[in-house]
Amino acid sequence: MTEQHPGATPEPSTDPAPQPPQAATTPSYRYPTAAGPTAGGPTAGAQGVGFGDDTAPAAGSRRRPAFIAAGVAAALVVGGAGAFAASQLSGGGAQPADVLPGDAFAYVRLDVDPSAAQKVSAVRFLGKLPQVRDTLGSGDPRQKVWEAITADAKSDCVSRFSYSGDIEPWLGDRVGLAVRPGGTTGKPNVAVAVQVSDEGKAQDVLTRLLACDGADETDLRLRDGYAIVTPKGQGDATLAAVDRGRLAADPEFSDDMSALGEQGVASAWFDTAPAAKELESSRGSGRSTSDLGGLGDLGGLGNGSAMMSGLSGLAGAKGAASGRVAVAMRFDPSYVEVAGITRGVTAIPGYTPAPGDGTQLANLPDDTLAAVHVSGAGDALKAAWPQIEKMIDGSGDGADRLAAVEQQLGVTLPDDAQVLLGRSLTVSVPDQQLGDGVPSIGAKIVSTDANRADQLVETLERTAGAPGTLTREVDGDTLYLGTTPDYVGALKSGGRLGDSDAFTAAMGDTSKATAAVYVDLDRLEKQYLPQVPDEQRAAVESLRAVGITASVQDAGSGSFSLRVVGN
Structure with missing residues (x-):
């Protein structure tokens, strides 16, 4: 293999597997038409596309x-x-x-x-x-x-x-x-x-x-x-x-x-x-x-x-x-x-997250505008707690303040935090016109102790000076809560969000998702579309949904994806 230095006359490569020579002049780029390829293959239409x-x-x-x-x-x-x-x-x-x-x-x-x-x-x-x-x-x-x-x-x-x-x-x-x-x-x-x-x-x-x-x-x-x-x-x-x-x-x-x-x-x-x-x-x-x-x-x-x-x-x-x-x-x-994988990455030493359960996201009501889902957050917090305590202990009177919080709220950490975060936590927003009164927002927590999770939410409401703000219902291992009784009922009844074309395109397979975010842009755009300039409105309307997912395959290995879906 011959190395070329500036000013030297180019010499043929002696590499055992040289690349075939290419033409001296690169052809001008031409692109298929926006309509896309025909049955006979990609078309290089008479009018190509380039950059404005x-x-x-x-x-x-x-x-x-x-x-x-x-x-x-x-x-x-x-x-x-x-x-x-x-x-x-x-x-x-x-x-x-x-x-x-x-x-x-x-x-x-x-x-x-x-x-x-x-x-x-x-x-x-x-x-x-x-x-x-x-x-x-x-x-x-x-x-x-x-x-x-x-x-x-x-x-x-x-x-x-x-x-x-x-x-x-x-x-x-x-x-x-x-x-x-x-x-x-x-x-x-x-x-x-x-x-x-x-x-x-x-x-x-x-x-x-x-x-x-x-x-x-x-x-x-x-x-x-x-x-x-x-x-x-x-x-x-x-x-x-x-x-x-x-x-x-x-x-x-x-x-x-x-x-x-x-x-x-x-x-x-x-x-x-x-x-x-x-x-x-x-x-x-x-x-x-x-x-x-x-x-x-x-x-x-x-x-x-x-x-x-x-x-x-x-x-x-x-x-x-x-x-x-x-x-x-x-x-x-x-x-x-934008998709990626991780190999050998361990966020919490000695802790391997369990596979997620994205079915809680897929079973949301059909009219969901946006949702966030996290699996295993409670277990992750408990596994990381020794490190958190070391950080708190090293910050002066941090340990005393933590003890005071436990006494004031009547909680035991990290156990109660693990219960409240649950095996999975899903927060969702239904389709609605935001800005008209109290927005409908809800959540469902699948927990090892849903009744204790219910008590903890009540304690947090009372501590915040807003008792009774949320409607809460416990059903088996799940705590449902929301800003309106109707939406809590809708969460309990569930739906088939996961079957919608927009969700499927944006999220892919969420059955083992450790974390996921979904936004239905078609439903969301009515919140801001009237304020969008006319010349930009078509671009806004052309976007359908956004989805983010992250999953764990095994110890140290995982995958993630961010998708933007077009109409």
Whole structure:
């Protein structure tokens, strides 16, 4: 495998499995019509769709050429969806993880050429969003972003680059970013891999573009159809790390991404253990997360300080320093979804949550506007109580205050809290015109002692100075309560919310959901639709429902999803 350095003449790759050469000029993007594919396959209608000017990022302060160069990569996904509904449906070829080092502890991938099924699903979903459909125009979306990125560039050097002549002939469909151990002060050890269709042209243009501001802050290397940009002095070391092992071949990474399934237009992976070690090393050497802001200097893929602070929060979370998270944004003809999995993450040491029981959510009345469901919160609180007590004991007179609360309310903690939170807690709001009198809100608590839970609610009402505010009824192991008697009766009678098309699309299978949130946007929109400007009303009306679910498979493993459903 031959490594290409800036200024060197490109040489053929000697890798045992080289990527097939691509055409020097990338075809102009054309998209299927908003009506979606026909029975004969996706259509590339005479009128394609591209990005309107109002979808481009607003111009800000002057961007450095380094930002612009890597910012070209961000062009691959601006607009979130329309870009990857391209006419070619291959979705094949090397992914950024194939050319990034296996020692990375964080990885983000953006792809405008995902699988054929994803492109078809995206076209069909976007057809449900008229405002998006109507504001997309014809042409290459990457050109729109290039123009937006360079619009406020003051450098004459940058202005001499044209998209059609300099960028389009080599810019590919994918970009990936990896964060690795060994960052130095002011520069985290990152590598940005931009897919290119012509390595020679990419090297020439990127080398000149990165040099526009006269600074020498980055290394540029070429490998297997990708341009790899790193902080200065890290280029050769990064490729050496790739030779030792690629991220795509890392067993944990590959297993996690396989379990994640369809990776859609964007995906990410994060391993907290090496991240925590790196952050601790940074603290020990005097480096701080703010010192690592050089990540942003690689341009267009996020602010370095913000990202490193986020990683710090994840890695430093109690019990999270040994787990991994994988996330993808993908499409279905009915919805767009951000879905993820966790592996080896234990929020409460020694405690494994039991599978949830989302049937309590699915059995809500048919006219439910919004609902929140949590399973096992009582058991989780009791399991975490020793840690909570340590925190309270370490806060001065915290323990005495807790004892005073127990005495005042006549409760025993954490046992009574466990009873009140129950095996499951479901709060719901029926369809209604909010703002007209007392709103109807209700809840049902499935508890090990529903009668005791009833007493505890009465105690809390009395302590709050509002006795009798809620209607309460105990039926077997369930406590029903609500702001109106009628709604308590409706909760007891139940319904078939789980059978509705909107619920099914937004929530999927909730039978084992540990936590879930559901909002029927069609029912909710009457609360605010009259105040929505006419030009935005169609977009509001095109959204049907939102659903969030989280489930536990086994010790340390789980899954989660956020879906937005279109009409």
